[in-house]
Amino acid sequence: MIAYVTRRLLLLVPVLLGVSIGSFALLHLVPGDPAQILAGQEATEEVLTRIRHEHGLDRPLPIQYAVYLGNAVQGNLGISIQSRQPVATLIAQRFPFTLRLAFLAILVSAALGVVAGVVAATRRNSMLDLAALLGSLVGISLPIFWLGLLMMLVFSVRLQWFPAGGSGTAAHLVLPALVLGAASSGVIARMTRASMLEVLRQDYVRTARAKGLREQIVIYRHALKNAMIPILTVFGLEFGYNLGGAVLTETVFSLPGIGRLIVEGIFARDYPVVQGAMLVVATTFVAVNLLTDIAYALFDPRIRYD
Amino acid sequence: MRRAPALFLTVMLLGLAALSMTGPTAAQQAVRGGTLTFATGADPDSLDPQNTQSNPGEQVNRMMHENLVRFSTSMQLEPALAESWSSSKDGLTWTFKLRKGVKFHDGTPFDAKAVKYFFDRVLGDEKPFKASLYAPVVQSAEVVDPSTVRVTLKQPFGAFLFIMAHSAGAIVSPAAHQKWGKDLALHPVGTGPFKFVEWVKGDHVTMERNDAYWGGAPNLDRVVVKTVREDQARVLMLESGGADLIVNIPTEEIPRLKKDPRFVIESNATARALFIVMNVKKKPFDDVHVRQALNYAVNRDAIVKELFQNNAQVIPGPVSPLQNGYANLTGYAYDPKKAKDLLAKAGKSSLKVKLWSPKGRFVKDYELAQAVQQDLAAVGVEATLSTMEWGAYLAATKAPADNTDRELFLLGWSPSTGEARWGMFPILHSSQLAPKGDNRGFFVSKPLDDAIDKATLAATEPARLGALRESQQIAINEAPYIFLISPNMVVGSSKKLHGVVNLPLELTYLSEKSWKEK
Numbered sequence: 060m061i062a063y064v065t066r067r068l069l070l071l072v073p074v075l076l077g078v079s080i081g082s083f084a085l086l087h088l089v090p091g092d093p094a095q096i097l098a099g100q101e102a103t104e105e106v107l108t109r110i111r112h113e114h115g116l117d118r119p120l121p122i123q124y125a126v127y128l129g130n131a132v133q134g135n136l137g138i139s140i141q142s143r144q145p146v147a148t149l150i151a152q153r154f155p156f157t158l159r160l161a162f163l164a165i166l167v168s169a170a171l172g173v174v175a176g177v178v179a180a181t182r183r184n185s186m187l188d189l190a191a192l193l194g195s196l197v198g199i200s201l202p203i204f205w206l207g208l209l210m211m212l213v214f215s216v217r218l219q220w221f222p223a224g225g226s227g228t229a230a231h232l233v234l235p236a237l238v239l240g241a242a243s244s245g246v247i248a249r250m251t252r253a254s255m256l257e258v259l260r261q262d263y264v265r266t267a268r269a270k271g272l273r274e275q276i277v278i279y280r281h282a283l284k285n286a287m288i289p290i291l292t293v294f295g296l297e298f299g300y301n302l303g304g305a306v307l308t309e310t311v312f313s314l315p316g317i318g319r320l321i322v323e324g325i326f327a328r329d330y331p332v333v334q335g336a337m338l339v340v341a342t343t344f345v346a347v348n349l350l351t352d353i354a355y356a357l358f359d360p361r362i363r364y365d
Numbered sequence: 366m367r368r369a370p371a372l373f374l375t376v377m378l379l380g381l382a383a384l385s386m387t388g389p390t391a392a393q394q395a396v397r398g399g400t401l402t403f404a405t406g407a408d409p410d411s412l413d414p415q416n417t418q419s420n421p422g423e424q425v426n427r428m429m430h431e432n433l434v435r436f437s438t439s440m441q442l443e444p445a446l447a448e449s450w451s452s453s454k455d456g457l458t459w460t461f462k463l464r465k466g467v468k469f470h471d472g473t474p475f476d477a478k479a480v481k482y483f484f485d486r487v488l489g490d491e492k493p494f495k496a497s498l499y500a501p502v503v504q505s506a507e508v509v510d511p512s513t514v515r516v517t518l519k520q521p522f523g524a525f526l527f528i529m530a531h532s533a534g535a536i537v538s539p540a541a542h543q544k545w546g547k548d549l550a551l552h553p554v555g556t557g558p559f560k561f562v563e564w565v566k567g568d569h570v571t572m573e574r575n576d577a578y579w580g581g582a583p584n585l586d587r588v589v590v591k592t593v594r595e596d597q598a599r600v601l602m603l604e605s606g607g608a609d610l611i612v613n614i615p616t617e618e619i620p621r622l623k624k625d626p627r628f629v630i631e632s633n634a635t636a637r638a639l640f641i642v643m644n645v646k647k648k649p650f651d652d653v654h655v656r657q658a659l660n661y662a663v664n665r666d667a668i669v670k671e672l673f674q675n676n677a678q679v680i681p682g683p684v685s686p687l688q689n690g691y692a693n694l695t696g697y698a699y700d701p702k703k704a705k706d707l708l709a710k711a712g713k714s715s716l717k718v719k720l721w722s723p724k725g726r727f728v729k730d731y732e733l734a735q736a737v738q739q740d741l742a743a744v745g746v747e748a749t750l751s752t753m754e755w756g757a758y759l760a761a762t763k764a765p766a767d768n769t770d771r772e773l774f775l776l777g778w779s780p781s782t783g784e785a786r787w788g789m790f791p792i793l794h795s796s797q798l799a800p801k802g803d804n805r806g807f808f809v810s811k812p813l814d815d816a817i818d819k820a821t822l823a824a825t826e827p828a829r830l831g832a833l834r835e836s837q838q839i840a841i842n843e844a845p846y847i848f849l850i851s852p853n854m855v856v857g858s859s860k861k862l863h864g865v866v867n868l869p870l871e872l873t874y875l876s877e878k879s880w881k882e883k
């Protein structure tokens with residue numbers, strides 16, 4: 060087990076190296092001058108030159124990358140061009156918002172998705188099944204932007220139950236979590252249904268029923284547990300996406316999370332911020348996938364990592 | 366039963382009448398206290414006024430800091446930290462009499478030494494971003510007595526008071542600057558009506574009342590400026606009561622919000638000019654007849670009325686009416702026939718051009734470019750319209766002449782000093798050619814250069830205004846741009862909020878007089 064985890068963690072090195080090269084190259088391929096964006100249209104050439112020099116943007120690209128990599132290896136992600144704050148500080152400020160949001164959203168999608176999937180699978184071809192299928196399709200297809208604004212209209216403007224965006228209290232997270240959770244719950248519901256149908260056809264389910272076990276136990280203890288592996292995979296992926304890519308939700312609800320940090324960084328050509336945040340997102344993605352793989356073993360004792 | 370709706374309607378109307386009678390009819394007594402939430406589209410870039418470059422930053426700074434002189438909402442100069450001022454005949458020496466008994470938020474006294482400290486900072490080695498406003502103009506500053514400062518200029522400068530009223534002319538506490546250095550941006554200390562509490566990046570800035578404010582203690586207890594990027598989300602925040610004040614309301618939401626009795630929607634003219642720059646290094650835009658023809662081709666009145674629903678105004682030249690020094694000259698009237706004639710005379714009866722526009726940087730920018738595209742098509746000029754993200758757009762429109770295929774491109778310019786010299790010099794003077802400067806269309810005219818220089822060096826007000834008028838006339842005649850419109854700033858607030866300051870420099874902020882009904 061430990062050897063396996065170590066091996067997986069070692070794989071992080073090439074992944075992060077790839078991400079750093081990729082994000083660096085892509086960012087610098089995009090036209091636009093961070094100094095000009097920072098200093099505005101009115102800035103004089105003297106000011107622009109000074110900003111470029113201060114952030115080493117006047118040096119050749121390979122050297123810029125080498126300097127960046129050298130610092131990053133020592134844990135120094137650099138200074139934001141826009142705000143002059145250390146990138147690590149910015150990420151540390153933003154990441155908790157994203158983490159909380161992603162966690163709540165995955166709870167929402169687990170509750171909605173798994174229940175809907177199980178119900179649909181056990182009552183295959185019924186109206187409930189159809190409703191669940193349709194609901195999940197709607198969940199997948201609805202643009203987050205639209206759903207978010209609609210929720211704000213209903214729950215903030217009309218009913219005044221929750222604040223219309225911003226952050227600070229737990230109430231601020233309810234709507235974003237629902238919106239983000241709804242999007243992934245559709246995928247999870249479909250995966251749960253398909254996986255459950257597969258399992259319900261197995262001999263051991265028939266055996267369990269033949270033993271006279273209650274249907275509840277058959278479904279939740281015998282079938283669902285065995286159907287969990289593919290569902291877990293989707294969970295892991297969705298959670299990973301939410302951690303790095305909840306940009307739309309964060310934008311609609313004005314949550315200062317990491318997704319927005321990246322997008323705003325791209326618009327401002329704030330190279331250090333985008334590169335640093337990409338590294339963090341890549342790391343969490345790998346970590347979440349690793350945790351998912353480890354979790355397989357909990358549900359299926361046949362899976363061993365050694 | 367058939368009478369019920371009528372009865373219902375009567376009751377409703379009576380109710381409404383009663384409501385409007387209890388509403389804010391007479392001038393109301395200001396109420397003390399309360400927290401105001403202001404939702405704006407972007408985070409401040411800095412809270413150190415000498416290093417701040419963006420409107421979201423400037424408007425927050427203006428609540429905490431003050432200048433020697435300030436702009437009124439009609440862009441006239443009025444006393445602030447200086448009670449009076451005078452200049453020598455040659456325009457080289459300016460003497461400011463300072464307000465006495467004023468203290469910075471950290472207790473440091475505001476006096477001549479603090480003002481000198483400001484000048485030493487912008488003229489010295491630190492070179493904050495906005496030093497470029499002062500360094501070319503100011504020679505030095507000296508303390509005459511604790512409440513008198515004398516400033517010596519390098520050459521007469523007609524717009525000196527305007528650069529002093531610029532957001533970057535705010536006087537910060539010398540003690541705070543010494544203590545924090547570059548981190549002053551995170552620990553602002555001024556003399557303004559509101560004191561800094563905290564800045565959570567990407568989320569909000571909180572300020573609280575400065576009870577020692579020289580203009581009287583402010584009414585509001587706290588001001589929270591929240592960053593809400595999504596336009597629609599800001600509107601929803603206003604509607605749900607999550608924000609008392611919002612800016613940059615999408616044009617299509619204005620009519621609906623205006624009808625809602627809970628809100629006040631204010632549409633105010635700004636100093637910004639929007640125009641389409643022509644690259645005069647590319648044929649046929651080197652020909653003044655072609656440039657004039659394109660100006661005649663555009664129906665500005667229709668654009669203002671249809672596209673902007675009157676939340677904009679036509680501008681005759683490069684300067685908008687709220688820039689100090691604007692001359693009310695005749696621009697290009699809509700005359701497609703004349704446009705066609707001029708094009709025919711230039712031998713360009715049909716023309717294919719490239720038209721670029723940003724999308725979302727200015728109000729309705731892309732739609733504006735589309736309207737121009739249609740008008741141009743009507744006179745035989747076929748324009749292909751393309752857009753770019755703002756950062757890329759800025760870079761692409763600033764590339765050197767031999768390394769670009771740009772022809773027509775939409776841009777906006779709002780002189781941050783609020784006066785017309787800065788409305789023309791950076792974008793039309795031949796010393797400012799791209800990629801070094803902001804003259805992105807490579808327009809060069811000796812007469813225009815001379816007229817702008819005359820305005821720059823003017824020692825008297827009539828000389829300044831005269832030279833600015835001459836400059837605008839030359840610019841109109843030469844037509845380096847397709848002059849378009851000046852868009853309004855549209856600000857929405859709860860009806861319970863009073864005394865919001867909307868400066869035509871697209872800055873919205875609160876003053877000590879602002880207050881909120883309970």
